[in-house]
Amino acid sequence: MQTMTDLIHAPTPAEDPGIQATDRLARAGLRPTRQRVALAKLLFDGRDRHVTAEQLHGQASTADMRVSLATVYNTLHQFTEAGLLREVVVEAGRSYFDTNVSDHHHFFVEGSGHLLDIPGHALEVSGLPEAPAGTRVARVDVIIRLSAGG
Amino acid sequence: MQTMTDLIHAPTPAEDPGIQATDRLARAGLRPTRQRVALAKLLFDGRDRHVTAEQLHGQASTADMRVSLATVYNTLHQFTEAGLLREVVVEAGRSYFDTNVSDHHHFFVEGSGHLLDIPGHALEVSGLPEAPAGTRVARVDVIIRLSAGG
DNA sequence: TTTAAATCTGGATTCATTCCAAATTTCATG
DNA sequence: CATGAAATTTGGAATGAATCCAGATTTAAA
Ligand SMILES: [Mn+2]
Ligand SMILES: [Mn+2]
Ligand SMILES: [Zn+2]
Ligand SMILES: [Zn+2]
Helix, strand or coil, rough: CCCCCHHHHCCCHCCCCCCCHHHHHHHCCCCHHHHHHHHHHHHEEECCCCCCHHHHHHHHHHHHCCHHHHHHHHHHHHHHHHHCEEEEEEEEEEEEECCCCCCCCEHHHHHHHEEEEHHHHHHHHECCCCCCCCCEEEEEEEEEEEEEEE | CCCCCHHHCCCCHHHHHCCCCHHHHHHHHCCCHHHHHHHHHHHHHCCCEEHHHHHHHHHHHHHHCCCCCHHHHHHHHHHHCCCCEEEEEEEECCCEEEECCCCCCEEEEECEEEEEEECCCCHHHHHHCCCCCCCEEEEEEEEEEEECCC
16 A cells, blocks of 8 residues: 655665665555565665576575565566566566666577676667557567577 | 478578468478468468467367367477577567568567567667677567557 | 554466377388 | 388377465554
8 A cells, every 4th residue: 555655755766776675665665574675685686687586586595584486476576566676578488577677678698598788878779660559669678689609 | 300302492481472381391391291281371371470379279270170289389389490480479478479580570569469560671779789708699679568558 | 552454375276388108190112 | 002110290298487365464554
């Protein structure tokens, strides 16, 4: 549930890499439950991360945090809805969650399944046709698929 | 298995939209089994199509062709390996197979799951960073995600 | 505190896709 | 045209990511 105080904040989480997990949740209007705080600490450690639910669940287990896989899925989706994460689909049957919510694109290394960020300003897409009537552009994803072997 | 005669052909299937299903298979070095010919007829009807395995299986059933779902999957993958199709991933948990194997990109309409082609020449991606050492660019996919509501 | 709403959880379930081993079909060869 | 080895097909089982569910627990407004 949203409370009045959620509406008076200006700064975006992405702008402030050093903010604490609890603050981040508060700003996003999410209750700071034990599980969410724990997962936020793992996710927002300063690096840009691209993780699957299973990977994050594994990392939490390793760190002796008790969180069910169902909650990891719930949390990742909640964080995504709140704009704290972005979902990236590059392979059928697997979703990555990206802690970098700024405008950017990706290298995808086919064999390893690794995602690498390409800053949005580095890459330019020109000649975009108009969106079909009755639709609007929600997002432009550029995925550069890489194979091993230079 | 490939035979000697597979190697002496020049023209690419994509260049000749009117060729028969059996010819297409022969040129790709695939045996013209009843199932493959039937599916090729459905797929390469002149239009550019983006179908899932389930959709194609449904269409085959409707047309009173008896083909198992396992064979549809096998065939789609074989056609893709042979360069007759291209696999497109835009949503987790679902693969589309594209009869347009020329260089192009896609609009993806979020709600309906529809894919629309954007000719490759219409769109230009500039400022591509160099591929990381030990890798080469296999493909560049641009996906423009559309939401309903102009 | 009290208590309703929100959240968490293990287990069942869904669903696309893959796997499997037996049955059938294709086709090079004689 | 017949033979046989290799390729292909197939129904059903298995997989694995993701979702669903309903009961137990936690959060936070009042
Ligand atoms: Mn996963
Ligand atoms: Mn499908
Ligand atoms: Zn990223
Ligand atoms: Zn296409």
